[in-house]
Amino acid sequence: xxxxxxxxxxxxxAILGEESSAGQVSVYVxxxxxxxxxxxxHAELQFDHLADxxxxxxxxxKGKNKKAERFEVVxxxxxxxxxxxxRVKVSxxxxxxxxxxxxSIWEVANWxxxxxxxxxxxxxxxxxxxxxxxxxxxxEGHPLRKDYPLEIEEEWPAYQxxxxxxxxxxxxxxxxxxxxxx
Amino acid sequence: MAPTLEVISKPCGHPEWEEPFVVxxxxxHPSTHGVLRLYLELDGENIVKCDPRIGxxxxxxxxxxxxxxxxxxxxxxxxxxxxxxxxxxxxYCLAVEKLLGLEVxxxxxxxxxxxxxxxxxxxxxxxxATHALDIGAMTVFLYCFRDREWLxxxxxxxxxxxxxxxxxxxxxxxxxxxxEIIEDLYxxxxxxxxxxxxxxxxxxxxxxxxxxxxxIAVISAExxxxxxxxxxxxxxxxxPYDVRKYKPYDAYEEVEFEVPVGKSGDTYDRYxxxxxxxxxxxxxxxxxxxxLSETQGEPVVAEGAPDLLMPEKRKKxxxxxxxxxxFLVKGAEVPVVPEGEVYVSIEAPKGELGYYVVSDGSxxxxxVRVRAPSFVHISxxxxxxxxxxxxxxxxxxxxxxxxxxxxxx
Numbered sequence: 001x002x003x004x005x006x007x008x009x010x011x012x013x014a015i016l017g018e019e020s021s022a023g024q025v026s027v028y029v030x031x032x033x034x035x036x037x038x039x040x041x042h043a044e045l046q047f048d049h050l051a052d053x054x055x056x057x058x059x060x061x062k063g064k065n066k067k068a069e070r071f072e073v074v075x076x077x078x079x080x081x082x083x084x085x086x087r088v089k090v091s092x093x094x095x096x097x098x099x100x101x102x103x104s105i106w107e108v109a110n111w112x113x114x115x116x117x118x119x120x121x122x123x124x125x126x127x128x129x130x131x132x133x134x135x136x137x138x139x140e141g142h143p144l145r146k147d148y149p150l151e152i153e154e155e156w157p158a159y160q161x162x163x164x165x166x167x168x169x170x171x172x173x174x175x176x177x178x179x180x181x182x
Numbered sequence: 183m184a185p186t187l188e189v190i191s192k193p194c195g196h197p198e199w200e201e202p203f204v205v206x207x208x209x210x211h212p213s214t215h216g217v218l219r220l221y222l223e224l225d226g227e228n229i230v231k232c233d234p235r236i237g238x239x240x241x242x243x244x245x246x247x248x249x250x251x252x253x254x255x256x257x258x259x260x261x262x263x264x265x266x267x268x269x270x271x272x273x274y275c276l277a278v279e280k281l282l283g284l285e286v287x288x289x290x291x292x293x294x295x296x297x298x299x300x301x302x303x304x305x306x307x308x309x310x311a312t313h314a315l316d317i318g319a320m321t322v323f324l325y326c327f328r329d330r331e332w333l334x335x336x337x338x339x340x341x342x343x344x345x346x347x348x349x350x351x352x353x354x355x356x357x358x359x360x361x362e363i364i365e366d367l368y369x370x371x372x373x374x375x376x377x378x379x380x381x382x383x384x385x386x387x388x389x390x391x392x393x394x395x396x397x398i399a400v401i402s403a404e405x406x407x408x409x410x411x412x413x414x415x416x417x418x419x420x421x422p423y424d425v426r427k428y429k430p431y432d433a434y435e436e437v438e439f440e441v442p443v444g445k446s447g448d449t450y451d452r453y454x455x456x457x458x459x460x461x462x463x464x465x466x467x468x469x470x471x472x473x474l475s476e477t478q479g480e481p482v483v484a485e486g487a488p489d490l491l492m493p494e495k496r497k498k499x500x501x502x503x504x505x506x507x508x509f510l511v512k513g514a515e516v517p518v519v520p521e522g523e524v525y526v527s528i529e530a531p532k533g534e535l536g537y538y539v540v541s542d543g544s545x546x547x548x549x550v551r552v553r554a555p556s557f558v559h560i561s562x563x564x565x566x567x568x569x570x571x572x573x574x575x576x577x578x579x580x581x582x583x584x585x586x587x588x589x590x591x
Contacts, residue, residue, distance in 0.1 A: 021522035022280050048407050049423070051527060052536050052553040063521045063542040076525045076538065076553075080407065080423050087525065108410025111561035119244075134237040134590060143245055150249055 003045050026087040035100045042105050052076040053112035055120040059146040070094040101127040119144035202230050209238045213316045213576045216586030227571045232564045239590040247550040260346035263588040266301035269530045271350045277526040277537040278352050284484045289477040290354035292470045295433040299463040304333045305531035306456050313580035317394040319385050339363050353487025371468045395450040399566040399578045410558040413533030414455045419447030425529040437469045449581040518545040556589040
């Protein structure tokens with residue numbers, strides 16, 4: 001793995017460890033040093049395609065490979081000219097969940113990071129527009145966390161408001177009701 | 183309070199009318215191809231700002247699959263890109279097979295390649311039909327649906343379902359092809375290339391079509407890579423990145439095909455790329471069918487493949503309890519799927535479809551992450567629409583070929 005050796009040579013202090021699974025290599029990077037490492041990977045080693053960016057919650061993880069912190073943010077990088085694959089990981093503690101944003105390097109990271117923030121509650125420092133993406137803006141909780149229940153009994157509070165709004169707007173309705181002047 | 187529709191009641195000549203006009207396009211709109219909502223700020227007909235809002239089809243597939251066994255979760259992948267469900271299944275199966283270390287038999291690999299390419303043709307046909315309809319070429323629509331119907335009928339013969347096929351399984355495919363299906367497919371591949379030529383004569387040099395597509399939503403190669411575009415949307419800009427060539431899976435190594443690329447990266451080039459891809463897909467199916475006769479009678483499921491009813495946990499054979507003391511010796515747990523993580527991507531019709539699966543050794547996946555091409559493509563709409571008009575937005579949504587089931591998951 002050429003890229004990995006170059007990376008270790010350039011940033012000996014930022015690489016926390018490496019592991020291999022199913023023939024794919026992952027590198028753990030210190031979260032404070034993530035941006036320089038990523039810039040180097042993008043500019044020098046030609047990892048131009050950020051294939052995927054996602055977060056994983058390891059609460060209650062029973063595997064043999066112990067995890068240092070609760071969350072992990074995973075970057076799957078691919079180099080189209082070099083045809084090389086590399087996975088970069090960042091451990092994120094539960095108490096202070098933040099990661100530097102890589103939107104300045106890959107624009108595609110914009111929505112990926114918003115999704116991770118929405119689903120796991122990890123903040124991305126330096127992100128231009130960190131809002132919820134898939135869930136409504138006033139949703140409470142982060143659904144992909146392991147302690148978030150699969151089913152919820154309660155009704156979403158904003159749903160009541162929506163129903164009320166729909167009632168008010170029904171005066172603009174077409175068809176028979178309007179003709180009758182209701 | 184969630185943002186909802188506000189009815190604006192401003193008198194004529196009010197200073198607020200000078201501000202950009204805000205329009206909600208969607209989520210119920212015929213040409214957004216699903217429940218895509220675009221928040222637009224307009225200056226006359228020019229788009230000042232475009233902000234896609236998604237999530238209307240969010241079903242929590244990733245959360246659901248964490249609470250299912252590996253085989254059960256495969257059924258969910260059908261519902262991602264429901265136009266090409268076979269390709270989604272193959273991607274998921276490849277990821278789990280890589281974790282298990284399974285070697286899929288050659289016949290199963292050939293069959294998977296055939297259904298994947300059938301999915302590509304049917305997806306591109308639907309794209310052509312709706313895209314052409316959106317920007318004013320009505321005739322192509324019904325012709326495309328006629329051919330797609332043919333493919334769906336073949337799918338029905340293969341596995342009984344037309345849309346959500348679930349035909350591949352972990353370690354191979356569910357059933358072998360009968361001779362009737364092979365004959366049908368031979369007939370299809372014989373006739374289909376002439377059909378593509380028919381469509382091209384309809385719209386290739388059509389003046390309206392050229393006006394609506396040439397020079398619309400141009401994107402350079404570097405920008406397209408940086409925005410994460412994949413599939414035909416990227417190849418239209420001239421980058422020959424195709425997962426089938428770069429990271430070959432299934433039987434793509436043993437078949438010959440070309441990767442068509444565009445030059446200028448506009449809507450017309452992306453259209454040409456997709457048309458050419460249909461020809462290549464047809465060619466791949468033909469080659470695979472020829473190779474099927476070599477492997478007649480071979481198994482279609484790997485030997486060590488897990489049962490369809492996968493256990494959640496598996497124990498080592500327990501020691502025989504002592505007859506006098508009468509307690510059971512607890513057996514140690516054996517991993518159902520070995521611990522590990524893998525990222526596998528395939529060339530789905532829309533682009534690169536990636537699965538990142540994390541296993542903790544039990545029968546349920548710890549995390550299934552889907553890297554959906556439509557998700558990335560929708561995030562690129564604001565960039566592509568810069569400096570265009572509202573009518574071009576329809577062409578941009580069409581040319582990116584988005585499916586909201588895949589985007590929202």
